[in-house]
Amino acid sequence: MSPIDSDVVLLTCSDEGQARRLPVHGSRPGGPLAAVAAVAHSVVLPARPGRTDVDPVLAEHDPRRVVVAGTDADLAAVLLRLLRTERLDVEIAYLPARRSPATAAWGLPTGAAAARLALAGDASPVPLVRDDTGGVLVGRGEIRDIRGECYCDETLVLRGHARRLVVAPGPEGVAVRAGRTGRAPDGQVRPVPIRAPRGTGSALGRAVQVGCEPTIVVADGVPHPRPLPRRTWYRHTTDWLLVRP
Template identity: 40%
Template sequence: MRVLILRCGPAARALQAPAGAEVLDLPQVPARGDLRVLDDAARAALPEDPTPSLDEIAARPDVRHLGAPGPAPQARFIDDALRVVVVGSDAALSAVLTRAMRADFLWVEFGYVPVDPSPAATNWALPVGAGAFPLALHGAVNPAPLIRSDRGLAVAGSALLEDFSHGEYTGEIIVDDATILFRRDEGASHPPRRGLFGARLVPMTDAPGVAAAVLTTPYSPAETGRGPLARLRGALRPHGEVDEASLRTGRAVQSGGRDILVTVDGVPAKRPVKRATFYRHMRDLQIVRP
């Protein structure tokens, strides 16, 4: 197995990688040009992908690709597996997964060494800091759904839908086709600090793929929890409080409204939008986790 360690940012570079490891130091949130090495490594491991393409998968009459996440079909055609270990933040991991998704090499095994507690670390029950290296390097792959935005961004840990001015949210948010997470019309009001400020969503570790809950307070720090359900809730509310009774799961979350601010793994969009969608990608993430 070839293992490539990507240390993203100063905090990641401060962690000592195992001796003899193949290490590349990158910016805190690597751009496409910084990740060309991944394209080369993927082509070397699998020069030609003999499995069905994304277009062929989409044309199938069934939806088996949206069931329980499973191993990448490309694995049986690869003699020397490629594992990419990202050391850094959820934003760094999102950038790497986004590149892999767009170039269609999500069959790569991904390990994650979070430099700080994060939604992805919480959701996947990962150690934090240098203590995460043994699992990331030697642990087994445990596939999970990959959630992406309609702008082609992969969600590593969490995403946020909120008003661009950080006031109450005007619009509606729907999980799948029929479940309305909430609707708030222009001019509606709620008691201060307990209103409708948007929604937070996180990738699930199993089908259907994405979990979302109503954000009832503005963006602010909050504690995460422990245990399987607490981890999911904790990943949902590291910033702001959520209405746990509103928690819904599905294959997609979509919203329409006024001045929507979309934030993916702590990186906010530069401009507001009127519509936003997050949905499960047709290929699963081959992530190393317990």
């Protein structure tokens, strides 16, 4: 058995995780989760953990690195607590159950490669994307059947109707694409002519501002509880530390 690294905490987020300091469940011997659990302080938390779940763990262990095992929504929830507690100097590694918008946005591996990266990889500053309702975005924001306008900085990317408007964070900032397919933004700038009566495009910048007929906004797979007439995603003044290749 490898010695425990006192600076690393593994947070396994699960619908069944109702107590702290429980053994990590659902990991086969020799699997990626077990490999990290063998050398890190392991804590099981509920899915999308909140203040009362995460903050006591941070206070007790004061970790150098947190490894989040779960979904993009779980990763966002932990990052939000680091932001709220002014602990953005804590490194975050991600151990996803499968490929996801966040792994695509940041070029992260899954499985055994993700476990190796979590334990031995280096962390680097990356843009922290926030929204105007107090949340953070780590993988994908989406609005379906949107009617309105959207700007990325000074670039118009939507006027009128689009079946999908997708926003994604990444190493270069905040990217957005409006159109029919729901494909992730590729960072290319395709503006809608400012005098056009309608149109869709894409852009990359520091902020995405949407004004529309009230509609449901989905962030990292979690729908907002009520329709919104506007939404802003923007790059925070301070980066977060992500362990990535």
